[in-house]
Amino acid sequence: MIACYAAGGGLGHLTRVRAFLHAMRPGRDAVILTSSPHAGDPRVVGPHRTVKVPPGASYLTALAELAPTELIVDAFPGGLYGELTPSALPASIRTTTHLARLLQWTRYRAVATRPLPRYDQTWTVEPLTGEHHADLAAVSTAMAPLDLVDPRPADVPALDGDAWLIVHSGPAAEVAELIAYAEETAAAEGLPPSSRRLVLVAPPGIEDPRVRRLDVYPAWPLFARASRIITAAGCNAVRQAAPWRDRHRMIPFPRLFDDQFTRAARARR
Structure with missing residues (x-):
């Protein structure tokens, strides 16, 4: 089973994780961990289960209870609060994947000060800044760009061309x-x-x-x-x-x- 770390209160993390699962893990059982209020919208999360984590709470307890075999971490390689470290991840995890996007890296590392987890694969969904890219390369077995493919809905409403x-x-x-x-x-x-x-x-x-x-x-x-x-x-x-x-x-x-x-x-x- 896959656990997707999608910490944050907005829509972007869920959209990115859903696109990745659609294109790269089709048909796999996945649970999305998030504090987003959009987690209850089936248009956003699709067929995937969600676990709501209260804002400000650690995601480690939810991860331990799920005991996933694969962990996908969106945006924040050390977690939103810096709680993801090599020793903190559940022993059940065999594969780690990171979806990387632009971050204000110096500001983020002031919060996530501890060592980052090792990632089997880091996918960059947009070009990163130099220090951000270098730090991820140092903890990633493989690192490559990825063009995400979003699932297309069955119905698209009409829109006037102007x-x-x-x-x-x-x-x-x-x-x-x-x-x-x-x-x-x-x-x-x-x-x-x-x-x-x-x-x-x-x-x-x-x-x-x-x-x-x-x-x-x-x-x-x-x-x-x-x-x-x-x-x-x-x-x-x-x-x-x-x-x-x-x-x-x-x-x-x-x-x-x-x-x-x-x-x-x-x-x-």
Whole structure:
């Protein structure tokens, strides 16, 4: 059985783990450990079981109870709290896999100060910074880039071709900033308000009178028809919008460890 360490309260860790399981471990029994409120949405986690770990709690107890044979760790090689170390992992684990994305590495290592676990395979889902890459290479038997493949949903809602699609899972203040950015961009391009069809893809509870909201997951199948795609600079949003980079606009937001500003700068280049 596979245990997937997907610590964090957002949607990104679950999206990445689901894509990896879909492409690289099809049909395997997997349990996702997470504190994300999206863990109860079958559109997000698919057929996989989830174990909710309270925010701030160690994941080691849940791992020990599951006794998995393979551990997949997303984003944080030493765990979100630095709790994953070579001696802390359950003895049942025979294979270790890490999915690496950009981190503010110096800030992260100030929290995860202890030795990192050994990984049989580290997959980089985007280019890392030099020190981050070097430190992972030192604890990985194999290390290579990986283009994730997201499962496509059976039904994709219709979208007008002139729609400006705004995609974000929150918080609400950031969604409001993205909507304002979309309005400012449309005005700069000379589009009158009557012709701006702003469509927001966001979870329930995030509403704004300036837009029509769709509760859709995943959002990326809508990208091909959108006139503009406006997102934060999260790892999944940037990689999923890459085929339509000419119409993609993004705002990087500050995060504790994710490096959205470096990612946005690279995408713009």
